Amino acid sequence: MIVARFLPLLIGLLLAAWTVAAAWAVLSARARERRTENQLRSARRLGRMVEESPALPLLVRSDGRIEASLRLAQWLGLDAVPQYLSELDGKGRGLPKEKLEELTEAVRRCQKTAAPFRMVATPHGSTRSLALRGHLADPQVSPGGAALVWVFDFSDSESELNRLREEAARARGDFHALVSLIEAAPMPMWFRRADGELQLVNSAYVTAVGAASAEAVVAGRVELIETVEGLTPAQVARQASAKNAPIERVVHTTIGGQRRALRVSDLPLGEDGIAGYAVDIEDMEEMSRSFRAFRDAQRALLDQLSAGVAQFDAKRRLTFANQPFQRLFRLSARNMQDQPALERLLDAARDAGRVPEVRDFPVWRREKAAWFSSEDTQEEAWSLPNGTHLRIVAQPVPDGGLLLIVEDRTEQLRLSAIRDTLLRTRTATFDSLFESIAVFAPDGRMQLWNRRFAADWGLESEFLDTHPHIENLLGKIAPRLKKPDEAELVGNVVKAATLDRTERGGRIALADGRMLEFAGVPLPDGNGLLAVLDITDSQKVEDALRESNAALIEADAIKTRFLANMSYELRNPLNSIGGFAEMLQAGLGGDFNDAGRDYISSILEASGELGEHIDSLLDLSQSEAGLLPLKKEEIDVMPFVRGVVEERA
Structure with missing residues (x-):
């Protein structure tokens, strides 16, 4: 009864224990499964990392068998991984024969003596560079004295190394060329240590200081530049090094017995030292002085011209304007300050009424500012509101500036108009x-x-x-x-x-x-x-006058002959009458009574009056004919008139 009573309890305990044991077994199995999966996953990850690493392993066993990845076979140009090390030379693919023999010997020596080795190989028909590093494999990896060879692809490193070698060779060549160039340079060049002492000079420096050699210059510390303002060339070089900035100055020194102007530059090169060079600018200084003198003379000459001339630089600012230009545009001293730009100058001229009246002045001003970028000479005629006519010539200059020439053509146009009027007047006069x-x-x-x-x-x-x-x-x-x-x-x-x-x-x-x-x-x-x-008509008239003159001459001759005949024909009868009357009065014809004598007196008186009339008539005729001889003498007018009056009384 007691056994029957405790039997179910015992069975329940056994079942509970069996259930616990089964649960524990299941849980343990699941834990082992998870650990196995984690280990497998880690193994795959490690294997993949090895596959993706820049170095691939090659395991060579003591019997010559090899273990490697397919990627290594691809590096060697093979389709698959061979079984033995001797098969890595595959008819034009894989490792070259001599490299394979070298690798085989190194692997054998490593397996026997555990001596590591290194070598470099390039597969057939490939530009890939492989570095092989071998050592005895760990027994856990492969027991039995296997050799583990790590293969690295350093093609990029090799290319970089070759590039660096080429650059180094090129740098050495450039350095030698630079040294030769510095030595052959026509200007003195030198190099100083950080303390400012000379270390290297070129042949131009040696020639300039008149030394025997560069070594003598360095040993004697012969300086090309004199002390200026209490500073030696070495001190100036140390200043450039301290500031870490180049210092450039113009100094004068004696070279070859002549005083020359040099532009000296000291260039700090960090901790290496200070480089320097000197450029002879004496010719440039002389040209600069000549240019300044020429510019001053040119500007003085431009001030004497009647045309206005202005010069603008590449920044479009006024650099010079002669007096006629300032007068034409009525520019004051305030307008000429601070080198005004062309636009500002046009604004001032507009305020003074010295530019044409335009509809849109800003647009017109921008058009004039475009003269600077024009390739051709621009010429315009401006008519000002006060009747002034200006000729504007804008000439771009090579340095990007502008030369502006202004000519007042008002008087010229007025004279041209007068000339045209005169020409038309002359033509009309000629034609009339x-x-x-x-x-x-x-x-x-x-x-x-x-x-x-x-x-x-x-x-x-x-x-x-x-x-x-x-x-x-x-x-x-x-x-x-x-x-x-x-x-x-x-x-x-x-x-x-x-x-x-x-x-x-x-x-x-x-x-x-x-x-x-x-x-x-x-x-x-x-x-x-x-x-x-x-003169056809004049010639005809002349011929007619000549004929009339001949007729007049003939008529005058006839008149002269007539007067001569009349003088004879009139005077002879009158003289006969007078003579016979005087004879009768003298009694040659006998005695006459008183009446007869009165008749004779009347005849004589009438003969005398008739003679006077005939003389007056002949004188008048000769005077009209121009044949009367005249006697000229000086007389007193009053006595002559008085005598005539008394005579005619």
Whole structure:
């Protein structure tokens, strides 16, 4: 009964123990499974890390068998990993024969003596560089004396090493070339230690100081530059090194017995020292002095010009403006301060009314500022509000600046207008003259003519518009002359007026019966004037006057003969009457009574009066004919008049 009572309890305890044992077994199995999975996962991770590492293992057993990854076979150019070490040379692939033999020998020695080895190999047909490092494998890896070879791909490192070798070789070559260049440089160059003492100089330095060699210069501490303001060249070099900045200065020193200007530069090179060089700028200084003198002379000359000239630099700022430019734009001293830009100068000129009136001044100002970037010379004419006319010439200069030339053409335009008016007046005057006018240059070519000239000589306007030469003109005139050979007379007159500067003239008859009179007159400008006058009507009048003169001469001769005859015919009868009357009065005809004597007295008185009238008539006739001889004498007018009055009383 007691056993039956405790049997279920015992069975329950056994089942509970069995359940606990089964649970523990299950839990232990699961823990072992998890540890196994973790270990397997870690093994795979480690294997993958080995596969991805830059070094791949190669295990060589004592019997020559090898264990390696497929990646190593790919490095060697093989399709698969061979079984033995001797199979790594695979008919043009894998390791070269000599390298394989070297590797085999090194592996054998390592297996026997545990001596590590290193070697470098390049597979067949590949540019890959492999480094092999071998040692005896750990027994846990492979018992039995196997060798473990680690293979590294250092192709990039090898390329970098080759590049560094090439750069080093190139740097050495550049260094030697630089040293040769410094030695051959025409300017003195030197190198100082950090304390400022000379360490290296070139041949130009040796020549400049007149030393025997560079070693003598360094040993004797011969300086090229003199002490300036209490500072030696070494002190200046130490200052450059302390500031870690180059120092450049212009000093004067004696080279070859001549005082020369040098631009000296000290260049700090860190802890290595200080380099220096000197450039002879004496010629540049001389050129600079000459340029400054030339610039000052040029600007003084520009101030004497009537045209305004202004110079702008590459920054578009005014560097110089002569006095005419300032007067033309009415620029004050305040406007000329601080080198104003072109835009600001135009603003000041606009305020003074010295620019044209435009619709959009800012746009117009920007257009003028574009002169600086133009490649060609710009020329404009500005008409100012006060009637002034300016000629603007903008000339870009090679340094990026601008040369601005301003010319006041107001008076010139006024004179041009006056000249045009005078030319038109002259043309109208020439065309209105009764004479034919033509002006010839000293070379014989016709310059000017009037319409009557073409009409008198029968020439076409188209021919005269070509400004013919005198020879061609004579060729056109000759057929129209009565005597063609007389055309040379016109040519001689033109040559005398233009070349000999003398006046000559002549007459010539045309084939149509007209008569022309011509004359050549030298003009003050060197040209010659040919004046031609149609004297056909005058010639006819002259001929008529000549005929009338001949008739008058003949009539005068007739009158003279008539007066002579009248003097004889009138005086003789009168003298006979008077003579016979005087004879009768003297009693030659007998005695007369008183009445007879009265008659005789009357006859004598009438004869005397008639004689006086005949004398007056003859005198008047001779005076009208110009035949009366006159006697000239000086008299007193009052006594003469008084006598005439008393006589006529």
